[in-house]
Amino acid sequence: MTVSSTSSATSSTSSSSSSSSTISSSDFLNLLLSELQNQDPLNATSTTDFMNQLTSYANFTEQQSINSSMTSLASSFSSLVTLNSVNYIGHDVTAKTDTATLSSGSATFGYNLSAASSNVTITVKDSSGNTVYTGTGTGNQGDNTFTWDGKNSSGTQLSDGGQYTISVTATDAAGNSVFNYATTTGKVTGIDTSTSTPSLTVNGVSVSAADIIAVNS
16 A cells, blocks of 8 residues: 555656646655655665765755846846836937938938948838839948938839838949948937837837947037
């Protein structure tokens, strides 16, 4: 009967453990106690093995405490990031992005060059990846601005509201690329906190708070 009772207890414990991907400290102690109660008297657990298991329990408990603290810290950090992002609303910012929204018949892009260039080609594509404009741009070292008039290569004025991306090719006298990144500048009108990194709405375009490189007012 003792053997049957032990088997039942073991089966119950196994079933309980398998129903969850993690075990509590109470579960751990119950397993250890069950092992001591049901060990073979002729082949008892050695003192060394028992101490190793107690050490494992101590490490297990400490790890659980650390995990709990890290989860709390991550939650607090996320709340802080969200709070800081809210402070951007209503301010004019400059953010790294290659996308702009066509509004009032035009779209303005910014781009940064690491060195001056006399060979700058600008390509504008629609949301489907189709090229709608190709032309030249200024090649000053540092920040440059390009305003597209919203017309495609055939001269047709495109409708407001569409999002377009800019591609900049700029090289120095040796033929090396000097293009760093594209930007947009505008007022922050909204914030999305549904992801771990909040995103801001600038000129109708969603940009990551981590991509903000300047607050202009």
